Amino acid sequence: MNREAIREKAMQLIYQMDVTGEFDYEKLNPVDETAKIFNKDQAVAVLSAVRDHIEEIDEVIKASLDRWSFDRIARTDLAILRTAVAEMMYVDSVPSGVSINEAVRMSKKFGEEKSYAFVNSVLSKAEKYLKTAEKDGE
Numbered sequence: 619m620n621r622e623a624i625r626e627k628a629m630q631l632i633y634q635m636d637v638t639g640e641f642d643y644e645k646l647n648p649v650d651e652t653a654k655i656f657n658k659d660q661a662v663a664v665l666s667a668v669r670d671h672i673e674e675i676d677e678v679i680k681a682s683l684d685r686w687s688f689d690r691i692a693r694t695d696l697a698i699l700r701t702a703v704a705e706m707m708y709v710d711s712v713p714s715g716v717s718i719n720e721a722v723r724m725s726k727k728f729g730e731e732k733s734y735a736f737v738n739s740v741l742s743k744a745e746k747y748l749k750t751a752e753k754d755g756e
Contacts, residue, residue, distance in 0.1 A: 619654065619658065621660060622723075624658050625661075625701065626724060626727075626728075627652045627655040627661065628655060628660075629698055629724060629728075630648075630652060631643055631646060631648060631661075632664075632668055632701055633693060633697035634648065636697060637693065641669050643665040643666075660712075663709045664704045664708075664709060667709065668701075671704070671708065672700075675700055675704055676688070676700070678703050678744050678747060678748065679699050679703055681743075681744075682747055683740060684743065692729065692730065692733065694725075694730075695725060695736060698729065698733075699721065699741065701721065702717040702720070702741050702744075703717075703741070703744055705717040706741075706744065706748060707748065714745045714748075718741045718742065721738075722741075725738075
């Protein structure tokens with residue numbers, strides 16, 4: 619399974635977490651195909667970040683919204699955003715640009731017609747927000 623497929627399966631599990639309200643991926647019952655990612659370091663890193671830091675991830679998303687309410691974000695878009703922000707914040711092996719590009723690609727595949735533009739905008743602002751926060755924390 620390539621990195622793109624792993625990221626998509628992780629995003630689908632994050633979507634399932636949101637729908638069920640259970641953010642511990644180890645308590646979910648994914649279909650067999652999706653369960654295969656549990657032995658992939660990339661997926662476990664993202665899923666663990668979401669499990670352990672959902673509030674911080676959502677705060678970055680909220681801080682990056684422009685004239686949009688967090689509660690209005692489509693669940694698919696939110697799962698994509700959470701996947702990317704988790705990578706940007708907690709997975710050092712994935713550059714922010716890759717996370718953003720992959721999120722835009724997923725939003726074109728799984729989102730609505732204009733989801734990709736929304737996702738790109740939010741994640742670009744999130745990247746700047748995180749860089750500023752990192753600089754302020756030094």
